[in-house]
Amino acid sequence: MSIAFPTPDEAVLSRRNEILAGLGRLVAPEALIVTEDERRAFETDGLTAYRQLPLAVVLPSSTEEVAAVLRFCRDQGVKVVPRGAGTSLSGGAIPQPDAIVLGVAKMNRVLEVDFENRVARVQSGITNLAISQAVAHEGFFYAPDPSSQLACTIAGNIAMNSGGAHCLKYGVTTNNLLGVTMVLLDGTVVELGGRHLDSPGYDLLGLVCGSEGQLGIVTEATVRILRAAEGARPALLGFERVEDAGACVAAIIAAGIIPVALEYMDRPAIRICEAFAHAGYPLDVEAMLIVEVEGSDAEIDDMLRRIVAIAEPFRPKTVKVSQSEAESAAIWKGRKSAFGATGRVADYICMDGTIPTGQLPHVLKRIDEIAKSYGLGVANVFHAGDGNLHPLVMFDTAKPGEMEKAEAAGEDILRLCVEVGGCLTGEHGVGIEKRDLMTCQFNAADLEQQMRVRGVFDPGWLLNPAKVFPLEGRVAA
Amino acid sequence: MSSLIPRDEQDAASIVAQAKGRGTLLNLCGNGTKASMGRPSQTDATLSAAALTGITLYEPAELVISARSGTPLSEVVDTLAGQGQQLPFEPMDYRPLLGSQGEPTIGSVAAMNISGPRRIMAGAARDSLIGVRFVNGRGEVIKSGGRVMKNVTGLDLVKLMAGSWGTLGFLTEVTFKVLPRPERMSTLLIRGLDDGSAVAALSAALGSPFDVTGAAHLPAPDRQGARTLIRLEGFSVSVDYRLNELRRLLKRFGAADILEGRGAEAVWQSVRDATVLQERADRAVWRVSTAPTRGPSLVARVAAAVEAQWFYDWGGGLVWIATPAEGDLGAGAIRAATRELGGHAMLVRAPDADRSRLDVFEPQPEAVMALTRGIKASFDPAGILNPGRMYAGI
Ligand SMILES: Cc1cc2nc3c(=O)[nH]c(=O)nc-3n(C[C@H](O)[C@H](O)[C@H](O)COP(=O)(O)OP(=O)(O)OC[C@H]3O[C@@H](n4cnc5c(N)ncnc54)[C@H](O)[C@@H]3O)c2cc1C
Ligand SMILES: Cc1cc2nc3c(=O)[nH]c(=O)nc-3n(C[C@H](O)[C@H](O)[C@H](O)COP(=O)(O)OP(=O)(O)OC[C@H]3O[C@@H](n4cnc5c(N)ncnc54)[C@H](O)[C@@H]3O)c2cc1C
Numbered sequence: 001m002s003i004a005f006p007t008p009d010e011a012v013l014s015r016r017n018e019i020l021a022g023l024g025r026l027v028a029p030e031a032l033i034v035t036e037d038e039r040r041a042f043e044t045d046g047l048t049a050y051r052q053l054p055l056a057v058v059l060p061s062s063t064e065e066v067a068a069v070l071r072f073c074r075d076q077g078v079k080v081v082p083r084g085a086g087t088s089l090s091g092g093a094i095p096q097p098d099a100i101v102l103g104v105a106k107m108n109r110v111l112e113v114d115f116e117n118r119v120a121r122v123q124s125g126i127t128n129l130a131i132s133q134a135v136a137h138e139g140f141f142y143a144p145d146p147s148s149q150l151a152c153t154i155a156g157n158i159a160m161n162s163g164g165a166h167c168l169k170y171g172v173t174t175n176n177l178l179g180v181t182m183v184l185l186d187g188t189v190v191e192l193g194g195r196h197l198d199s200p201g202y203d204l205l206g207l208v209c210g211s212e213g214q215l216g217i218v219t220e221a222t223v224r225i226l227r228a229a230e231g232a233r234p235a236l237l238g239f240e241r242v243e244d245a246g247a248c249v250a251a252i253i254a255a256g257i258i259p260v261a262l263e264y265m266d267r268p269a270i271r272i273c274e275a276f277a278h279a280g281y282p283l284d285v286e287a288m289l290i291v292e293v294e295g296s297d298a299e300i301d302d303m304l305r306r307i308v309a310i311a312e313p314f315r316p317k318t319v320k321v322s323q324s325e326a327e328s329a330a331i332w333k334g335r336k337s338a339f340g341a342t343g344r345v346a347d348y349i350c351m352d353g354t355i356p357t358g359q360l361p362h363v364l365k366r367i368d369e370i371a372k373s374y375g376l377g378v379a380n381v382f383h384a385g386d387g388n389l390h391p392l393v394m395f396d397t398a399k400p401g402e403m404e405k406a407e408a409a410g411e412d413i414l415r416l417c418v419e420v421g422g423c424l425t426g427e428h429g430v431g432i433e434k435r436d437l438m439t440c441q442f443n444a445a446d447l448e449q450q451m452r453v454r455g456v457f458d459p460g461w462l463l464n465p466a467k468v469f470p471l472e473g474r475v476a477a
Numbered sequence: 478m479s480s481l482i483p484r485d486e487q488d489a490a491s492i493v494a495q496a497k498g499r500g501t502l503l504n505l506c507g508n509g510t511k512a513s514m515g516r517p518s519q520t521d522a523t524l525s526a527a528a529l530t531g532i533t534l535y536e537p538a539e540l541v542i543s544a545r546s547g548t549p550l551s552e553v554v555d556t557l558a559g560q561g562q563q564l565p566f567e568p569m570d571y572r573p574l575l576g577s578q579g580e581p582t583i584g585s586v587a588a589m590n591i592s593g594p595r596r597i598m599a600g601a602a603r604d605s606l607i608g609v610r611f612v613n614g615r616g617e618v619i620k621s622g623g624r625v626m627k628n629v630t631g632l633d634l635v636k637l638m639a640g641s642w643g644t645l646g647f648l649t650e651v652t653f654k655v656l657p658r659p660e661r662m663s664t665l666l667i668r669g670l671d672d673g674s675a676v677a678a679l680s681a682a683l684g685s686p687f688d689v690t691g692a693a694h695l696p697a698p699d700r701q702g703a704r705t706l707i708r709l710e711g712f713s714v715s716v717d718y719r720l721n722e723l724r725r726l727l728k729r730f731g732a733a734d735i736l737e738g739r740g741a742e743a744v745w746q747s748v749r750d751a752t753v754l755q756e757r758a759d760r761a762v763w764r765v766s767t768a769p770t771r772g773p774s775l776v777a778r779v780a781a782a783v784e785a786q787w788f789y790d791w792g793g794g795l796v797w798i799a800t801p802a803e804g805d806l807g808a809g810a811i812r813a814a815t816r817e818l819g820g821h822a823m824l825v826r827a828p829d830a831d832r833s834r835l836d837v838f839e840p841q842p843e844a845v846m847a848l849t850r851g852i853k854a855s856f857d858p859a860g861i862l863n864p865g866r867m868y869a870g871i
Contacts, residue, residue, distance in 0.1 A: 206636025456851030
């Protein structure tokens, strides 16, 4: 384990019984989880290499209960780790022994759908997919679509400013969020934004989005819902050279086309996914693009024809334009199985960094060299339109030292992203995973300004501490 | 009053650090085209970005442009147009409404989060602003965000800077995400609708799958003169298809004409710049944001209390209202309506004296103001940057 956790507060640990009794007075018995067995379910999130048992877990069912619990924790000096579904890949929801986990999963109702104004108001523990399902009967959907959408909550999406395959066209969470109800650590309930666009004063909603549970607990959200396009269809393009695939992405965008999705897979990823999903992917190419466009049938045909023509000068070895629902499903099945399929052939860590797309060929070459230098394999599947890379660094847990090597390789890759003008994380967040790398993207003044802002919301640093900012770095307002 | 015009970012940092040491209050500006907006503030010197000019990075294939904050907006717009691209949020030009001269700067677009009719679809400036460099009130150079579209590294100070009106820091460089300019722009025009039916028609259009990029209603004293506008953009084949579908969808609201070319561009420019309300320069002008379908009720309430002219943008979500520049300028009626129906109002145009005595921005609940004061102090502990420009003490 290379990521350090702070030493637990002995005073809090020794008062555990008293603290549990206090919490017991604030929420129903079934909302308070104290036994070790049951707490175990909350000891980690999607970053499963790290585990810590929390002091207790509280699952409130209203904003008022959240406020009462937070006020109590503030008074008692107890740390609070907010949690949605626990799918964070950066360890954002991993607890600490002297902290309670405050989960919003029970608060999962749709409060109101207003189709005319194209907004939905929901409790924050609702899953991302459930929002779309609640409005689908009128042909609407909620746009940001992380691959984890079946499980992850809108609370987690807001905290991580999550995105998905379709964010090239529709943006990420911050572009689709109109308002939140949030509880501050002292129990104050604030309403930020509302049913309208653009709020007066500072853009606190924009600040909260992506703040990784450091500023308050979000209990309700008002999100934009959009009318779904009439149809969507992908094309698959395979190239002999990485450079050609990269240049094709640039050419598509230069031609004025913003596809709804533009996914990139390298050779190892294609092989792994094809072996699993039998999607009909070409095995004789170095790189593959999946380009999806939306609209009526005629619009889609027109757009895909343009895209194929744009690709021509880059001599694609494979050009497959989907002609049916079934073909589209097959193309996407391979891509969507990437994580699962890789998991069958190796253990892996999924990195998440962003680069200027012009740097793609250089960065992919360097990633390969970095992995090789540690004796590891790497597969790349990512959103090419916005340069958000997800190298899967593969290793074998059974071999001692390999996981540490994978972590070191991952770190080198992230440093590389920053070096070429990109950033440490495009969608998974900093969490604990990248906390110690923050200093490679930000200097002391940058970080201190962020920490002072954090301190305005939570002067005692009790909310999700030991995440995002260097352990020794905390600065008050 | 002295004018301070730093030649680069370091220079700006030392000017601000000195000002902090001496307690000199600074009035931040680009070229001063919007000097008459916000709360008037009493300052000791003007700190201008006028000499911080030039585009520092433009990668058309990556859809990204960076410029020093004092770069004229027109230079950015023209450079993008040269590659068939544009700022997606279609920033409003305040000069016609305010009667000001000079070149608006790209820094002020970020500082005021300025957007136009495409906001309903493409977002505001804050949605496209992906990176900033600025000098905070301590005289420290700070960067946040960067040049890539997706970035969730640390707290998003970029959003805080967008729309902070120069009260948190002096922007030195801004980076925007850009988009291709559409091949064709076309507008459906329905005449003669009252406000309620017009907003219903706009809602129907915006709730369709046809990617409407502008939805406005310009009422007229004689109902026949009223115009309801729906804009479509994209590749020609696709625009044709969507025009037809929308016409069918909106049949119950009346026949629709199609506007293209110069005429259509001029109409959208007048919506963007609110020149619809420009004629009577003696009137106060308010910008009110609410849930689209509540726009007409909000206007009805205001119009019952004061003599007013208005028009709707964003399908009714944005209402521009002109009121007589006397008494409270309609503030009481407008704020009562936003409180009741949800939303917020900003006093855009009014004499200095009125902008000193009335709330220019929507008053905020105490809990939000407490956070606002905390944030202001964390950037500018001595309170020297644009003091009081947004709220008293902010
Ligand atoms: C298979 C898989 C695929 C994924 N694909 C994507 C993807 O495509 N795009 C993407 O962006 N992410 C992806 N993720 C990452 C993850 O799903 C997202 O970060 C998601 O938003 C986390 O939501 P959650 O409900 O699980 O939150 P959690 O993991 O429970 O928490 C995430 C963070 O949010 C904070 N938080 C939780 N609830 C609240 C609250 N109520 N108030 C304040 N803070 C809170 C937590 O403290 C933590 O910091 C993927 C994860 C997996 C496992
Ligand atoms: C040469 C000159 C001398 C002046 N002398 C006086 C005087 O003596 N007394 C007086 O009262 N007024 C004076 N003014 C007018 C006025 O004080 C300022 O021009 C005006 O208040 C600020 O400009 P603006 O907001 O209109 O600039 P715009 O460029 O229109 O900026 C609009 C908003 O954005 C902010 N902003 C702009 N650029 C930045 C940036 N780089 N970083 C952060 N925020 C930014 C501004 O603070 C403002 O909130 C003078 C103006 C000029 C140009």
